[in-house]
Amino acid sequence: MFCVDDVSEASLVHKEDPYAAVILKKCRETHCHFCFNELPADAISCASCSIPLYCSDWCQIQAGAPKFDKSSNSFSGLEGLADDLKNYMSDVVLEGAPTLDTGHIAEHRHECHGFHWPLILPSEVVLAGRILVKVIEQNRRASADSNLVGFLDLSHNYLQLPPESKLEMHIYSIILLHCLQHFYRTELPISGIMVSKARSFIQKFFAFKMKKLHAEPLFSLQPVILLSQIQVNSMAVVRMQAPEVKGPIYEPGNALTSNLEHVKVGQAVYVAGSFFNHSCEPNIHTYFLSRTLHVQATKYILAGSELELSYGPQVGQWDCKDRQRLLEDRYSFTCQCTGCSELNVSDLVINAYRCTKLNCLGVILDRTVTTCEKQKLKLLIDAPTVYSKQVEKLKDANIAEVACHVFESDYKLEPQHCLVCDSYRDLEASCAAISQTVSCCKSSDTYLPNRLQDAIASNEVPTNILLDAVKCTDLLRTIFHPYNKRIAEVEDNLAQAFCLVGELQAAIDHCKASIQILEKLYGVNHIAIGNELIKLASLQILVGDSAASGSISRITAILSRYYGSHADEIYPYLRHLKGRQDAD
Known part of the structure; x- marks a missing residue:
């Protein structure tokens, strides 16, 4: 994602509602299942299954939960009530309730029949089910054939996954399709051939448990790829959690000295939001109001520059080797952003040891950090123009006080030695x-x-x-x-x-x-x-x-x-x- 024009710092560059979203299990009793805001004391449940909880009639209707109506069926357990009392109750319940947007795909409607499987299955699997339902409904309206793979043109890392993860995805895909069949019997048939191929996959998995399976999927099961796409592209919808202030902030009990927490309350797929690449030194920041994604520029960005957000820990949170390990494990790519390809003060000092020489601020690195920083230095030296610019940048960042030797083109980083005075530390x-x-x-x-x-x-x-x-x-x-x-x-x-x-x-x-x-x-x-x-x-x-x-x-x-x-x-x-x- 590139910006066409210059973008000012603190500018809102993108806003988007999710393609599909689901509440996390730990928040099912505390947050609205549609908007993800905290539930009020008088939360509303689904009139049919009574399991999902909503903060308002509007959220209940948007989610597709069966709504309360004025028919006598709505009072099946209250047959003894007078008709005027029933009408009064229905007027109170429905007062101000908006109508469902005809372009909206209800999320809960297909989950409200029989056993409530979203309560049991992992959030990613439930999210995959909601995406499948949305595709089916959209194709119904367009009178087109379903094509579940590539419908969002999102990347995935299925081929790089270990066999255990692949097996899990195949099993969950079959379970998901069986669950959805209760509502979509014709659109999602599970043929004997599909089950037979799944059985073959499982047999081969156990036969070659300690070996790598074929790079290509052993059978074409589109929801499997969808699960891999969700794993790579979905975002955690977060809320800022801070203690409630119940009185004047100049009273000791209302001093906020504890850490502010980002609490994950939901998981969602955003179509355009998924196209922002990663950087450990991002120039944009994401936040959520209800379930709507907002993307804010945190720096002045020149036209033609890429807009980059952080998929995980940034520079300053973890050092380079730990950031790269997480990104490799979770997303199957090696980060080559500026934070991971150029030397920076943070990666040098974040886990560094003190020099044994009095009043020396030089850093001493352990072997693992030294190996990572050596690789950065080698890449820079192999590109003289970039190296020259990097040296000037480092001088501006006052890196000399902690690692002045890095400015020397022939210097070799060594673990356990101070990068200022070369003192040794065991x-x-x-x-x-x-x-x-x-x-x-x-x-x-x-x-x-x-x-x-x-x-x-x-x-x-x-x-x-x-x-x-x-x-x-x-x-x-x-x-x-x-x-x-x-x-x-x-x-x-x-x-x-x-x-x-x-x-x-x-x-x-x-x-x-x-x-x-x-x-x-x-x-x-x-x-x-x-x-x-x-x-x-x-x-x-x-x-x-x-x-x-x-x-x-x-x-x-x-x-x-x-x-x-x-x-x-x-x-x-x-x-x-x-x-x-x-x-x-």
Whole structure:
């Protein structure tokens, strides 16, 4: 996907409703099965099977659930009621209910007969069923023959899947077709030949369990390819989960120092949305309002440039080798984005060790990270023009303070050696020291980091645990690099802990320390920094720090960059912060 014209930062570049969507099983009791918003206390269930739950009549109707009507059949269990009472009840239920869009394909209608199989089958299989139904209904209207493979022209990785995954997809496909046959008997016939070929596939799987099966599918079963397409192209519909504010934010109980969570509530396939390629340093950001996908530009993008989103962890979250391993396992491709093909500060420091030389900020890498960064360096050196540009870019990024030797064209990266002063560090001994540092304290047989996190979760942090955590952090700083992400995580935990015990200035200091590290990993305007600044601003307000106004301004700018005019809707807590800023 390329942009035709220049795209300004914080511009909405795409908006799209899903081709098909399904709620995740863990959210079936808490979120609407159509719009994926939280259910109200008076949720509405399907009038026929009573299993799906909806937040409104509109969502119930859109999903295709049988709706309430005024016929006597609607009151089969209430025969003793008077007719005028029945009419009153139906008027109340149907008041303001919109009619179903004739172009809309109902999602629940085919699932509402007999046993409710979406309750049992994996979400991806249910989603495949809803896509098949949509294709059948569209072809009915167009009087065309069904063609289930390639109907969305989406990529898949079936050929690269291990035999176990292929076998699972074939079995689920047969189960899915049997389920759909209850509603579509003629459009989805399951012939004896298909079952016979499936049996042959299973026999060959067990006969060659330890060997690779043929590269080509052993039989043409179109839903299998559809399942593979869903696995690669579907998106998780997420909601921002933050604690509810029940009073003024300057009261200690309403300080937001815990992490804001992105909760996956649904899974959906978006036709155009699937054509955005991946980058570990994306220039666009996705978010959801109800089930509608929104794509926002987070940088100024020149005309002709590709629009790229992140399929998984970005630069700053994981290092290069871990990002590439996940993308290879999940999507069957080797990432070659700028974040994975060029050196960057984040990948060098995120898991780095500290130099043994006093006051040296040089990084020391272990063998696995060194191997990955060496490969990047080799690719750059083999392309002199790109290498020259990369060197200038790195100098601008102040990489010299942690790895100045990378500017030398003949330099060879070596594990366990500082990339500034070349000092040596025995990482095996360092790892042993780390294990000893965070191991059980004499006063407890529980892992120290887990004890601190459990104490935070219980909103009660004993003094001995807090003191042990501070001591542990001081020792970790002597081993890990100052910009190592693990240091940022322990600083964040300490900020929460000190807030709970009422030492707010100490909480602010640790929160700032965490943010300073994350700014090195992500950059100063990344959404991760905005989330951390919300914590800082909450603490600053509690102590009456005038710097809170500046933090809130930064938060507003960052969240607007990623969510545009919807920032307040996505982050309800932001409204409280801005209200406090206006009051000051």
